[in-house]
Structure formats: C-alpha cells, structure tokens
Amino acid sequence: MTEITSLSLFELIKNIKEKKISSNEAAKSFVDRSQKSKKLNTYVTENFENCLKLSKEFDNKPNFDLKLPGIPIAVKDLFCTNEVRTTAGSNILNNFVPSYESTVTQNIWNEGGILLGKLNCDEFAMGSSNETSFFGNVQNPIAKNLVPGGSSGGSSSALAANLTPVTIGTDTGGSIRQPASFTGTVGLKPTYGSCSRYGIVAFASSLDQAGPMSKDVKDSSILLEVISSFDKKDSTSIDFKRNNYSSELTRNIKGIKIGIPKEYRVDGMPGEIENLWKKGIEYAKDCGAEIIDISLPHTNYALPTYYIVAPAEASSNLARYDGVKYGLRSSGESLIDMYEKTRSEGFGEEVKRRIMIGTYVLSSGYYDAYYLKAQKVRQLIKKDFDDAYNKVDAILTPSTPSSAFKIGEKSNDPVSMYLNDIFTVPVNLAGLPGISIPAGRDKNNYPLGLQIIGKPFDEQTVLNIAYSMEEKINYKNNITDWWME
Amino acid sequence: MTIDLKTVKHISKLSRISLEEKKAEKLADDMNSIFEFIEKLNELKTENVEPLTSIAETTLRFRDDKITSDNIREKILKNSPEKNDDFFVVPKVVE
Numbered sequence: 001m002t003e004i005t006s007l008s009l010f011e012l013i014k015n016i017k018e019k020k021i022s023s024n025e026a027a028k029s030f031v032d033r034s035q036k037s038k039k040l041n042t043y044v045t046e047n048f049e050n051c052l053k054l055s056k057e058f059d060n061k062p063n064f065d066l067k068l069p070g071i072p073i074a075v076k077d078l079f080c081t082n083e084v085r086t087t088a089g090s091n092i093l094n095n096f097v098p099s100y101e102s103t104v105t106q107n108i109w110n111e112g113g114i115l116l117g118k119l120n121c122d123e124f125a126m127g128s129s130n131e132t133s134f135f136g137n138v139q140n141p142i143a144k145n146l147v148p149g150g151s152s153g154g155s156s157s158a159l160a161a162n163l164t165p166v167t168i169g170t171d172t173g174g175s176i177r178q179p180a181s182f183t184g185t186v187g188l189k190p191t192y193g194s195c196s197r198y199g200i201v202a203f204a205s206s207l208d209q210a211g212p213m214s215k216d217v218k219d220s221s222i223l224l225e226v227i228s229s230f231d232k233k234d235s236t237s238i239d240f241k242r243n244n245y246s247s248e249l250t251r252n253i254k255g256i257k258i259g260i261p262k263e264y265r266v267d268g269m270p271g272e273i274e275n276l277w278k279k280g281i282e283y284a285k286d287c288g289a290e291i292i293d294i295s296l297p298h299t300n301y302a303l304p305t306y307y308i309v310a311p312a313e314a315s316s317n318l319a320r321y322d323g324v325k326y327g328l329r330s331s332g333e334s335l336i337d338m339y340e341k342t343r344s345e346g347f348g349e350e351v352k353r354r355i356m357i358g359t360y361v362l363s364s365g366y367y368d369a370y371y372l373k374a375q376k377v378r379q380l381i382k383k384d385f386d387d388a389y390n391k392v393d394a395i396l397t398p399s400t401p402s403s404a405f406k407i408g409e410k411s412n413d414p415v416s417m418y419l420n421d422i423f424t425v426p427v428n429l430a431g432l433p434g435i436s437i438p439a440g441r442d443k444n445n446y447p448l449g450l451q452i453i454g455k456p457f458d459e460q461t462v463l464n465i466a467y468s469m470e471e472k473i474n475y476k477n478n479i480t481d482w483w484m485e
Numbered sequence: 486m487t488i489d490l491k492t493v494k495h496i497s498k499l500s501r502i503s504l505e506e507k508k509a510e511k512l513a514d515d516m517n518s519i520f521e522f523i524e525k526l527n528e529l530k531t532e533n534v535e536p537l538t539s540i541a542e543t544t545l546r547f548r549d550d551k552i553t554s555d556n557i558r559e560k561i562l563k564n565s566p567e568k569n570d571d572f573f574v575v576p577k578v579v580e
Contacts, residue, residue, distance in 0.1 A: 099560035193541045206540060232548065236541045304523045315500065322501070324573050326564035335576050340503035352502055353515055356493070359500045360516070373526055375536030380529070382537060414515055415522050431540035 004029040005162040009071065009219040012165050016069050023062070023070025023114070026165075027055035030072050030116055034163045039483040040139045042158040044077045045085045045118040054114045066112030067226050074164040076155045077118035078125055079105045079210070080199040084115065088201040089123040089133040089151075092321050092328045092346030102199025103234065104168060104210045104227045111226045116164055120154030123348045124318065125175055125203045127151050128420040131411050132350040139407075140183055141479050142446055146404045149179030155213050156183040160477060166214040166223050170200055172207045173306055174400075174424025177436035180213055181399035181449030184438040184477040186466070187213045188220045189424075191456045192431035193238030196231035204313035205236075207306075207428045217437065217467040221245040224459060243460045251468040254288035256461065258452075259392035263299035264423060266401065273398050273448065276440045280396055280450045280469070283439075287468040292392050296384040301377050302426040303418060308361050308374035309429070314351075315358025321346060353414065382430040389455050394465055397423050399436040399449035423451060433459045437466045438475040447477065488516045 004026055007015065015021040031048045051072050058070035080086045080098035087093045101109075109115070122132040130138040130153025138153045140146040141161040148157035152169030156179030159167050169176040171189035180187025188211045195210040202208065212223035225246050230239040260281060265274070281291055323329035323342035330345045332338030347355070361370035388395065401422055410417045427434040433456070436449040450469070454462035493513045497504040504512070558571060567574040 096564055099557065099563065232546070235545050236539070238541055298529075301526055301529060304525045307519060307523055308526075319501075323566060324575055325561070327566070329566035332576060335578050336501070337503075338576050339501045343501055344503040347502065352500075353512065353519075355500050355502065356496050356512065357516060357519060360488070360492075360496050363496070363499060370523070372536055373531060375538060376531040376534040377526055377529060379534050379537040380531070382540070415518050418519075418522075429540075 005033050007165065008215050009165045009222055012071060013069060016071070017064045023055040023058040024052065026070065027051050027072045027114065030164060034116070036485045037161055037163055037483055038485065040141060040157050040161055041136050042119055042138055042154045042161070042163060043074070043117045044087055044089070044120050044135050044154070047084055047115045047117045051114050051116050058112065058114070063112065067222065068108060068111045068113040071113050071165060072116045073108060073113045074116040074119050074158055074167055075105055076121050076152050076167065076169045078121055078170050078201045079168065080201065081105055081115060081118065084118065086118065086201070087135070088125070089121045089135060090346065090348070090351070091134040092342070094134070094328060096326055100199060103196035103229065103231045104200070107227050107229055119158055119167065122151035122153065123351050124201065124314070125151040125170055125172055126314070126350050126354055128174070128178055128417055129405070129407070129410065130154065131407065132348055134348060137407050139483060140404055141483065142183060142404065142477070144482060145407050146446070147182065147407055149182035149404060151175040152179045152213065156180055156185055156187070159183065159185050159213055159215065160479065161483070166212060166219050168210055168223070168227060169213050170208055170210050171428065172203050172310060173428050174421040176211045176213060177399050177424050177434060177449070177451060178420060180436045181438070181447065182404035184447030184475065185213060185215060186217055186220050186435065186437050187211065188224060188435040188459070188462070189427065189433065190224065190228060190459055191433045193236055194228045194457070194459070196229060196234040196237050198231055198233040202317040204310040205317060206313060207310060217463060217470050218246065218249060220435070221249045221463050240457050245460060245463060248460055249467055250464050251287070251471060253465050253468045256289045256394065256465065257292055257392040258284050258289045258465065259292050259294035259388050259395045261294050261296040261299065261388070261395060261397060263296050264397045266422060269401055272442050273401060276448050276450065277398050280439055283469045283472045284396060284465070286472050287465070289465065294388045294392060294395070296388060296426070298377065298380045298384050299426060302381055302429055303422055305374045305377045305381065305429060306421070306425045307357070307418060308370050309378065311354040311358035312362050312371050313358070315355045315362065318351070318355055378429050381426055385430045385432060393455065393461055395453040397451045397453065399423060399451040403442040403444065403446035403448055427453050432456060433462050435462050435466045437470055437473070438477070439473050440475070488513055488520065
C-alpha cells in the first residue's frame with residue numbers, strides 16, 4: 001500500500017471513513033515524517049503530542065460525518081490558534097500565545113481536523129521567498145538551497161514534502177499561489193470576503209485572504225468548502241451562497257470561455273514561461289474551453305499600486321505592536337523610547353522597510369500623490385477585469401515569471417524580489433479568486449505553475465477548469481527525500 | 486524625486502522605529518529604488534477616476550453594542566511583557 005503521508009486528502013478521508021486507517025495512524029505517520037524533516041525548517045511550533053492525543057480521542061469516538069474526520073493538518077503561523085503560540089514569523093510575536101482562535105482554523109477543527117503544528121512564513125507575510133522569517137529560511141523539497149516561495153513558504157514546503165496532507169496559507173499579493181507554483185502544488189486564493197480574516201495576523205486588510213493549499217485540485221475544493229464561511233466577526237466577510245465545492249466539482253468545462261490577456265507577455269519573460277503558457281492554452285482547448293484574446297490594459301501598473309496600498313495598510317496594522325499589551329518589549333528610558341526600541345528590535349528589515357514606505361505615502365503632503373493615486377489606479381485595474389468578464393468566464397496566465405530561485409539570490413534587491421508577484425498581484429487588487437496549478441518544469445526540472453483567475457465568488461468555475469486541465473497536464477512531483485534524517 | 490537621509494529619519498520617527506545611522510543610508514537607497522518603480526503611476530491620468538476604497542462592494546455592517554466575551558481579564562493580561570495586578574505597566578509618562 002502507498003504510504004499514508006503520500007495519500008491525497010481525499011484518499012486519506014476515504015481510508016479513514018472505511019476504517020482502513022485510523023486517525024491516530026495518520027497522525028503518527030505525519031508526525032514521524034515531520035520529525036525526520038527538520039532540515040526543511042518548515043515548523044515554527046510543533047503540536048505533535050497534542051495531535052497524537054486528539055487523534056486517539058477521535059478514534060475512541062469517531063464521527064465519520066465530518067468533512068475532515070480526524071485529519072491532522074499543519075497551518076501557516078499567521079493564523080491565531082487558541083493556547084498555541086502564534087508568531088507570524090516575527091521576533092516581536094516570539095512569545096505570543098493567543099487566547100482565541102481564527103475563524104478559518106476553527107472551521108477546520110469543527111469538521112474534525114487536528115492541528116499538527118504551525119508553519120514558517122515570511123515575517124508578517126511580507127516576502128516572496130520565506131527569507132524574511134525570524135525563524136530562518138525554509139528549504140524547498142524540490143532541490144537543496146532552493147526557496148519554497150513565500151510568504152506561505154513553510155506551508156508549500158511541508159505540503160510538497162508530505163508532512164501534512166493539506167494546509168492553509170494566506171495571500172495578499174500571491175503568497176499562496178507563488179509558493180504553490182514553486183513547489184509543484186496547488187494553491188487557491190478565494191474571492192476577497194469568502195474566508196474570514198478574523199484571527200489572522202493582519203498585513204494589508206483590503207488584500208489579505210486565506211485559502212487552501214493541496215497536492216491536487218480536488219483536495220483544494222474539499223478544504224475550501226470547510227474554510228469558506230460568512231463571519232460576523234469580520235466586517236468585510238461577505239454573505240453569499242457558497243457552493244458545495246467538492247461535490248459540484250466537474251471536469252466538464254465544454255464551452256467555457258477562457259481569456260488570454262496580452263499584457264501578461266511581459267518584457268524579459270523567459271521562453272520557458274511563454275512555452276508553458278502556450279501549452280496551457282492547448283490543454284484548455286483540449287478540455288473543451290473556448291480561447292479568447294483579451295486585454296487588461298493596466299496590468300503594468302499593478303505592482304507599483306500594490307507597493308503603495310499594501311505598505312500603507314501594513315504601517316497602520318502594525319502600529320499595534322508597541323510592547324505594551326503583548327509581544328516583545330525592549331527597555332527604554334521613556335514611553336516613546338521604549339516604543340522605538342521595541343519596534344526596532346522586534347521587526348526585521350523587510351517589515352521595517354514596508355512600514356517606512358507606508359508611513360511615508362500616508363504622511364501629510366504625500367497622501368494625494370501616492371495613496372489616493374494608487375486607490376484610483378486600483379479602480380482602473382478592477383475595471384479592466386470587469387470589462388474582460390463581459391467576454392470571458394475565466395482568465396489563464398502563468399503563475400510566476402520564473403521558477404523557484406536559490407536562497408540568497410534576490411534577498412538584497414527588493415524590487416527584483418517584488419517582480420515575482422507580477423502575475424498574482426492584480427488578482428488581489430481586484431479581489432478575485434485565483435488558483436495556481438503545477439503545469440510543467442523548467443530546464444532545471446523545477447516546477448512551473450499556471451494561474452486561472454475567475455469572476456468574483458465563482459471559485460467553482462476556477463476549480464472546475466483547474467480540475468479539468470490537471471487531468472490533461474498529468475504533472476507529478478518527483479521528490480527524492482534528500483533532506484530526510 | 487529622491488528621499489534624503491533627513492526624510493528617512495523623519496519617517497522613522499513617525500513610524501516609532503529607532504534607526505542607526507548606517508542602516509538609515511541603506512534604507513534611503515532601498516526606498517529610492519522602490520519609489521522610482523512606483524513613480525510609473527504618474528504616467529496615468531486619473532483626475533476623473535473614483536478611488537477604490539473597498540473591494541467588497543458592501544457597506545460595513547453595524548453590530549449591537551453588547552459585551553460578548555466573558556471575564557477574560559486574565560487571558561488578556563497573560564501575554565503582557567510587564568504587569569502589575571490588573572494593569573499594563575509602561576515607563577513613567579507623567580512627571
């Protein structure tokens with residue numbers, strides 16, 4: 001029989017429901033593999049003992065009607081977990097133990113999921129390579145010294161290495177889709193307002209969304225069904241009728257119109273990305289989709305807009321870390337001195353940089369020139385998508401302009417790091433659902449992803465297209481376990 | 486436009502982040518390259534565009550002004566770096 005840890009979530013649930021595998025056996029397998037995988041540095045906080053205990057409790061009193069019956073799941077360390085340390089990858093929250101649970105994780109536990117541990121991420125989710133984490137770099141299981149993407153880099157690495165059957169990440173500018181693309185896995189960012197932001201450490205509130213990461217498309221549909229919910233505790237949560245994403249999943253996408261935006265052919269895009277995209281278009285046609293050329297004229301302005309909006313919101317959100325009620329405190333002679341020293345020691349370089357940019361663009365005399373301007377351009381970017389969706393049902397693009405890069409390769413040049421998110425950022429600015437699926441390999445044999453972007457609240461179509469294309473692409477990660485002890 | 490050292494120091498003051506001289510210079514360089522990249526937005530005419538303030542096209546909901554949590558004083562105080570009985574302690578602010 002296949003090893004438990006390499007089963008898909010769907011298969012694992014099936015085996016548990018058929019009593020072929022117990023929850024405790026599953027928990028033991030994932031804990032054991034995780035313990036032998038410390039070299040990847042995926043976990044910030046382990047919850048192994050508790051997970052084993054809870055899995056036994058599940059087996060003693062199983063409920064197979066639940067959607068995640070006794071399934072161990074590790075989550076990004078940006079979700080507050082009651083009584084379990086939550087760091088957001090930052091020194092300033094090194095000792096923070098929340099007294100409440102995020103809605104998204106609560107939804108998972110309510111359906112029978114069991115917390116395996118908290119996964120490494122870029123500090124406050126600010127990064128595209130997991131290199132800004134206070135808890136160190138994460139290795140990509142695909143190859144040694146390769147970044148796993150970011151900010152949900154611990155999540156993508158743990159998933160690709162079979163340390164967790166599925167996981168959840170958060171995506172502000174690509175933080176689910178880019179790491180999924182870098183690790184040959186599937187990552188879905190839902191429509192803004194689908195998954196509650198309650199209890200997620202805030203980065204940029206108008207952009208942040210939680211979403212599933214999984215080994216295949218079906219697993220993402222199962223997890224999305226669990227985590228997507230209307231929540232009164234999040235003032236921007238939207239009350240719309242959510243599908244039963246997994247039972248409504250179909251490969252029949254005949255006649256669906258898929259747009260190909262010409263502006264995504266960016267200057268200097270490697271030939272292999274261009275080829276991947278062309279192949280993707282052929283796959284989509286094979287699946288029965290109709291391909292239509294479209295234009296998203298303001299694509300080139302998305303990244304500059306994002307690098308005003310996101311830091312502005314971050315500077316405001318991170319003002320709460322003052323060393324008074326929780327988190328790190330450095331000693332100072334006066335209150336202000338204490339604040340300044342706490343924040344200087346508590347935050348890493350990238351976070352400080354973004355707080356400073358945000359503070360600057362919101363400061364007196366510059367607000368209109370930067371923040372207001374960016375909000376106006378954001379409107380134009382959203383309108384581009386609105387116009388496109390008069391003609392098409394979904395949009396197909398590459399997920400990233402390159403495959404995973406080496407650790408250290410881009411960490412000294414913020415702008416080149418930011419360019420990683422060129423294809424994912426517009427989706428956040430417009431609040432749309434987007435998925436990345438593995439679709440091929442580059443010359444080094446590193447995975448490459450394709451992105452499918454949908455209409456607001458139409459995760460089902462996005463999933464269906466991905467599900468259909470996934471079958472045609474037939475991508476399989478070949479992981480060699482090189483890190484195992 | 487360039488961001489000089491004086492501006493960086495002013496922003497660091499506004500951000501309540503103390504900054505060493507050496508790091509301030511590096512930060513000024515980084516910020517200049519980021520703002521050079523951001524200046525691209527000036528190519529666009531936006532006089533008649535409404536700013537997008539929220540992507541969720543709904544008005545914010547009101548909630549009832551009711552206490553919904555039980556006695557959580559202990560829980561709240563538990564994470565504080567310095568406390569004294571039921572208070573958070575900070576450096577002296579009044580002479």
